Amino acid sequence: MVIQKITKIYLYTRFERLWHWLQGLMIIMLLITGFEVHGTYKLMGFQTAVNVHNFVGLSWVILFAFFVFWLLTTGEWKQYIPTTKKLFDVIFYYAFGIFKGKGHPVQKSKGAKHNPLQRLAYLGISAMLLPVQMATGLLYYLYNTMPGTIPLTVLAVAHTLVAFLLVNFLIIHVYMTTTGHSLSSHIAGMISGWEEVYESTEIQDWENKATKKT
Amino acid sequence: MGKKKINYRKQIFGSILVIIFAALIIPGAFASKQVSGNEEALGIKLAKQAVRANKRWTTTDHAKIEILKQDFKSGDEITQACLSCHTDASMQFKETIHWTWEVPSEKEGIMNGKAGHAINNFCISGNNMEDKGCLSCHAGWNGTKGEVNCLACHGSEKFNYKEAFEDLNAFEGDDDPDTLEITKEIQAGIQSAVSKITMPQRENCGECHFKGGGGDGVKHGDLDTSMAQPNKNLDVHMAAEGANFACTRCHTTVRHNIAGRLYTRPAAAERKSLIDDDMASKITCESCHSNLPHKKADSKMNDHTDKVACQSCHIPEFARVNPTKMWWDWTKAGDLKDGKPYVVKGEFNKPTYKSIKGEFRWEKNVMPEYFWYNGSFSNIGIKDEIDPASIVEVSHPLGDKNDPDSRIAPFKIHRGKQPYDKIYKRMVAPLLSGPNGYWTTFDMNDAITRGNKTLDVDYSGEFDYVETTYAFPITHMVAPEEKALDCNECHIRENSRLANITGIYLPGRDRSNFIDSIGLIAVLGAFAGVMLHGFGRFFTRNGKEE
Numbered sequence: 001m002v003i004q005k006i007t008k009i010y011l012y013t014r015f016e017r018l019w020h021w022l023q024g025l026m027i028i029m030l031l032i033t034g035f036e037v038h039g040t041y042k043l044m045g046f047q048t049a050v051n052v053h054n055f056v057g058l059s060w061v062i063l064f065a066f067f068v069f070w071l072l073t074t075g076e077w078k079q080y081i082p083t084t085k086k087l088f089d090v091i092f093y094y095a096f097g098i099f100k101g102k103g104h105p106v107q108k109s110k111g112a113k114h115n116p117l118q119r120l121a122y123l124g125i126s127a128m129l130l131p132v133q134m135a136t137g138l139l140y141y142l143y144n145t146m147p148g149t150i151p152l153t154v155l156a157v158a159h160t161l162v163a164f165l166l167v168n169f170l171i172i173h174v175y176m177t178t179t180g181h182s183l184s185s186h187i188a189g190m191i192s193g194w195e196e197v198y199e200s201t202e203i204q205d206w207e208n209k210a211t212k213k214t
Numbered sequence: 215m216g217k218k219k220i221n222y223r224k225q226i227f228g229s230i231l232v233i234i235f236a237a238l239i240i241p242g243a244f245a246s247k248q249v250s251g252n253e254e255a256l257g258i259k260l261a262k263q264a265v266r267a268n269k270r271w272t273t274t275d276h277a278k279i280e281i282l283k284q285d286f287k288s289g290d291e292i293t294q295a296c297l298s299c300h301t302d303a304s305m306q307f308k309e310t311i312h313w314t315w316e317v318p319s320e321k322e323g324i325m326n327g328k329a330g331h332a333i334n335n336f337c338i339s340g341n342n343m344e345d346k347g348c349l350s351c352h353a354g355w356n357g358t359k360g361e362v363n364c365l366a367c368h369g370s371e372k373f374n375y376k377e378a379f380e381d382l383n384a385f386e387g388d389d390d391p392d393t394l395e396i397t398k399e400i401q402a403g404i405q406s407a408v409s410k411i412t413m414p415q416r417e418n419c420g421e422c423h424f425k426g427g428g429g430d431g432v433k434h435g436d437l438d439t440s441m442a443q444p445n446k447n448l449d450v451h452m453a454a455e456g457a458n459f460a461c462t463r464c465h466t467t468v469r470h471n472i473a474g475r476l477y478t479r480p481a482a483a484e485r486k487s488l489i490d491d492d493m494a495s496k497i498t499c500e501s502c503h504s505n506l507p508h509k510k511a512d513s514k515m516n517d518h519t520d521k522v523a524c525q526s527c528h529i530p531e532f533a534r535v536n537p538t539k540m541w542w543d544w545t546k547a548g549d550l551k552d553g554k555p556y557v558v559k560g561e562f563n564k565p566t567y568k569s570i571k572g573e574f575r576w577e578k579n580v581m582p583e584y585f586w587y588n589g590s591f592s593n594i595g596i597k598d599e600i601d602p603a604s605i606v607e608v609s610h611p612l613g614d615k616n617d618p619d620s621r622i623a624p625f626k627i628h629r630g631k632q633p634y635d636k637i638y639k640r641m642v643a644p645l646l647s648g649p650n651g652y653w654t655t656f657d658m659n660d661a662i663t664r665g666n667k668t669l670d671v672d673y674s675g676e677f678d679y680v681e682t683t684y685a686f687p688i689t690h691m692v693a694p695e696e697k698a699l700d701c702n703e704c705h706i707r708e709n710s711r712l713a714n715i716t717g718i719y720l721p722g723r724d725r726s727n728f729i730d731s732i733g734l735i736a737v738l739g740a741f742a743g744v745m746l747h748g749f750g751r752f753f754t755r756n757g758k759e760e
Contacts, residue, residue, distance in 0.1 A: 039707040039722040046701035046722055050514060094747075099754040144517040153719040157726045164733025168740045175744035179751075 006181060011113055011195040019067055020190060026060045027166060034163055054141060061134050079113055080123045087116040098179065107197055125169060133162045257507025264502040265457060276411040285401045287382060289355030289363055289375055292408055296364045304362045306470040312353055313362065315340060317475075324595055331595035331669060335542060335608055335630040335682040336427040337571075339596065339643030341668040347647030351422040365407070366421070367414045373407035416442050416452065419461045428571075431538045435580060435626035436690040440535035448535055450692050464496045473497040476591065476687055499524040523587065523623035525689050527699040531579045532626060532688050537562040541575035542630035545679045548656045555656075570646075570653040572631075582624030582688045584712055586613030591685065596671050599639050606634075606682045608641070615718055622715055624688040631681050633662060637674035641682075642666055 012020070029052065036042065036049040043049070071077040089105035094117075097105075106115040114122060136159040143152055180186040181196050189195035276282060281295045297304055307313055315329035326332045328340040328348065340348045349357040353366040355375075365375070378400050385393050412418075424430060424439045431438030446453040451463070465474045474497045496502060500519075507524065508515040518527075532538065548569060550556070555569030564576045590612045600606045613620035634641050644661035645651045645668065652661035659677065666673040704712045705722030712720060 037705075037721055038725060039705070042702070042706075046705045050701070054514070099750050101754075144520065151719070153724075153726075156719050156721065156724070157729050160725065161729050161733065164729070164736055167733075167737050171737065171740045171744060175748065178748070 006196050008194040008196055009108075009110065010193055011108055011110065012190060012193045014193065015070070017190060017193055022063070023060070023067075026056050026063075027170065029056050030060070031163060031167060031170070034159075038160060038163075057134075057137050057141070061138065064130065064134065080119055080126065082120050082123055083116050085116060087120070090115050090117045094179075108195055109197075121169070125166075129162050129165055129169075133159065133166070136162070253509065255507060255509040255512075257503035260504050261502040264496070265459075265463070270413060277409040279409075282408050283405060286379075286404050286408070288379055290361045292375075292404075293355070293361035293364055295408075300364075303364065303470070307353075307362050309469075310471050311475060312470075312472070315343065315352070319595075324597060326593060326595065331597050331671075332593055333596055333608060333641050333643060334427075335628060335632050335684045336433060336539075337646055338632055338641075339665060339669070341643055341645050341665050344668045345645060345647050345651070345665075347428075347651075347653075351426070367418045368411050369407060369418070370410045370412035370415060371407040372417070373403065375404070375407075378404055413460065414462055415460055427539065429539075431533060431536045433539070433628070434686050434690075435532040435538040435628075436529065436686070436688045438533070438536040438538065441690060444535075444691075446694060447697070448691055448693075450694050452690075464501075466496050476589065520618075521621060523621040525687075525692070526582075526584060526622055526624050528692050529582065529624055529688050529690075530693055530697060530699050530703075531581055532624075532691055533578050533580050534691060537564055537576040537578040538580065538626065539564075539574055540577045540580065540626075540628060541573070542571070542628070542632075543573040544630065544632045545572065547572035547652075548658070550656065555653075569656070580626065581711070583627050584622050584624055584715060585611045585685075586615055586617070586620045586715070587611040587623035587625075587687070588613040588617055588620040594641060596641055596643050596666070596669055598641070600634060600641060600680065602634060602636075602639060602678070602680045605629075606641070606680055607685075608682045609684045611685055611687070615715075622712065626686040626688055628684045628686065629681065630684075631679045633658060633677045634680045635662075635674050636676040636678045638672065640671075641680075642673060642677060643669055643671070 032043070033049040033053040033056070036044065037046065037053055044052070071080075086106055093102065093105050097103075104115070106112075108115075136155050139146070139150060140152070140155045140159055143155070177186040177190075178184075180189070185196050279299075281298055284291075284295070286292050286295075293304065311317060311327065315327045317326040317330065317332075319326045319330075324331050329343045333339045337345075337348070339345070343349065343352070343358050346357070352358060353363050355361055355363050363375075365373075382397060382400055385397050388394075420437070420439065420442050423434070423437050424441060425432070426437075427433035431440075440448060441452060443454060444452050446456045451457050451459045457463075462472075465472050467473070499507070503524070505519045506516050507519065546567065549567075550569055556567075557565050557569075558567035560566035560576070562576050562578065565574060566576070567573050588611075592607065592610050592612050594600060594606055594608045611623065611625060613623075632641070633644060642662045643665040644658060645665035646653050646661065648654070650660070650664055652658060655661065659675070662677055663673055663675070699711070702722070704710050705720065707723060707725075710720070710723045712723070718724075
């Protein structure tokens with residue numbers, strides 16, 4: 001086994017980190033209040049839960065629009081282009097390699113922050129689940145002012161289904177953060193912006209410039 | 215090293231930003247309710263404007279009217295005095311339901327109303343006004359004959375005219391000075407009472423409407439003697455220390471027709487507020503409060519007004535001071551002790567048994583039952599066929615979830631057992647009071663025979679008892695804002711107040727069991743998966759063998 005030296009590269013900009021944690025916070029608040037509105041448990045009372053849910057949900061829709069705008073203008077959307085290249089390598093790594101001490105088949109880099117599996121997952125979340133959740137949520141919220149379009153039952157059940165899928169994502173996502181060099185290194189990376197990579201990884205010139213700029 | 219310094223600065227800066235954002239968003243979300251805390255809701259502003267003029271004023275002092283200072287010998291004479299100025303009053307009044315006790319029906323040969331073919335599950339029928347017991351509430355001096363008793367509604371002094379005139383008649387022609395003295399006193403009493411004329415007060419209306427069905431709180435549930443002088447907890451509108459509304463504040467009147475009668479037609483044909491039409495009757499909540507009664511920040515509550523009646527949340531319980539009758543079982547009537555009728559009193563010092571009427575149940579602080587309601591009721595009259603195998607809904611709210619004019623509204627459902635015609639499968643109308651009534655003879659078959667005859671409806675001669683329900687809309691006893699129902703009373707899985715309102719999606723109550731099961735399995739599966747994976751990494755120590 002080759003022992004490699006670890007170094008750090010500046011991978012996540014301030015805006016991305018802020019967006020990540022803010023969105024995380026909003027999703028967790030929406031899940032907590034949403035499942036109370038759903039009747040799963042009683043925590044803060046139906047009325048407070050509804051008010052918080054509506055406020056956070058609407059805020060999120062507005063912020064998400066800014067986020068999409070940022071994605072498009074910066075070209076960062078390319079980070080989410082799905083690929084099958086090395087996809088199965090990554091799957092095999094998490095299924096077997098990780099238990100044998102093998103290295104991750106795809107190293108993070110400025111040009112490719114996400115491995116092929118992440119690309120698929122995040123694209124699914126950002127382009128499918130979240131828009132569906134926001135659309136059903138908005139229609140649910142505005143149900144009284146635009147009645148008759150889609151029955152409330154359909155909206156509510158779809159909204160609940162996606163909420164369950166998001167809980168699923170959250171569990172796996174949080175767990176996956178522990179698969180870095182140490183249990184907390186990925187989380188530390190998302191806080192500081194500096195992600196640990198192996199020194200052998202080629203760091204290109206433009207990346208260094210980008211680092212110096214900040 | 216330089217790099218690392220920058221790292222920490224960034225970390226701290228990033229964390230601070232996140233915390234600031236969170237600090238901005240979280241309290242904002244929780245406080246969104248109070249955002250416009252001091253701002254009054256539109257519905258409150260409008261209602262205050264509608265009642266801004268604090269007192270009615272008049273140019274007539276009835277104590278100075280000469281014609282009222284005479285020695286009256288009968289009630290009719292008093293009314294003649296009234297009519298000498300208010301020439302058309304009696305004519306108007308005699309056309310109203312307060313006098314006729316009749317409501318024309320769309321069905322041929324059917325007349326609704328107490329004096330018509332309608333029945334209830336209390337004293338059952340007015341027997342075409344031949345049941346004299348009922349007539350004590352009829353606003354005439356002598357039942358349906360003779361003149362209107364204006365003072366029943368317009369006299370502010372409670373005075374026993376009947377007794378006074380009976381005494382005067384007895385003393386007629388007696389020259390004894392003592393008798394003359396008494397006669398003078400009685401006349402003075404009558405004149406004093408007659409001079410105290412008023413717009414109908416709560417006590418005037420309450421004399422009948424608080425005591426309908428033969429006693430305090432028997433019928434309505436939201437109208438009883440506690441409503442004569444209610445405090446703010448009992449009724450925000452009528453409380454003396456609050457708005458101090460008389461009944462007529464909402465039950466506005468046109469030609470002595472008083473708004474608010476609910477029968478086969480709604481009290482208000484259109485739901486409009488005084489903004490839409492400043493001559494609209496004030497009979498609905500929306501008349502003054504509009505359909506945006508809550509503050510903007512609580513807009514979700516305003517979203518309710520198209521499907522939920524205001525009363526559903528703002529009258530959490532009825533009969534909050536005095537108990538109301540909830541059950542009346544005629545099958546138990548007729549039990550005698552030593553050949554005499556008797557009474558058993560129970561909780562609240564209210565009768566639980568009367569030989570003449572049967573068994574009763576009284577309740578206090580009763581939770582209403584909720585139904586779709588378009589303002590009308592379905593009625594089973596004495597000529598309608600019934601299905602004795604099921605509970606007969608003698609009166610039941612009409613409405614449908616798909617009807618834009620229907621709201622979910624609260625009701626008192628009075629249940630009981632009462633006689634029906636076994637052969638013709640129709641309800642029957644036993645005659646109760648009077649020498650030949652059931653209360654004297656205790657012969658139900660005979661009472662039904664006589665009672666049905668008053669209404670000209672055939673009776674087969676065979677009767678049995680059937681369980682029935684009678685619905686009263688709950689609309690009075692509006693509680694203060696802070697006592698309005700919590701969302702969780704309806705928006706909850708178990709024991710929702712709206713458990714019987716099905717076919718709609720009620721958030722917090724309803725869900726798809728299928729989706730919820732799949733979701734839960736998926737979540738548990740994901741959790742188990744990551745646990746297993748984690749254990750795998752732990753036991754293989756990530757493959758590292760140092």
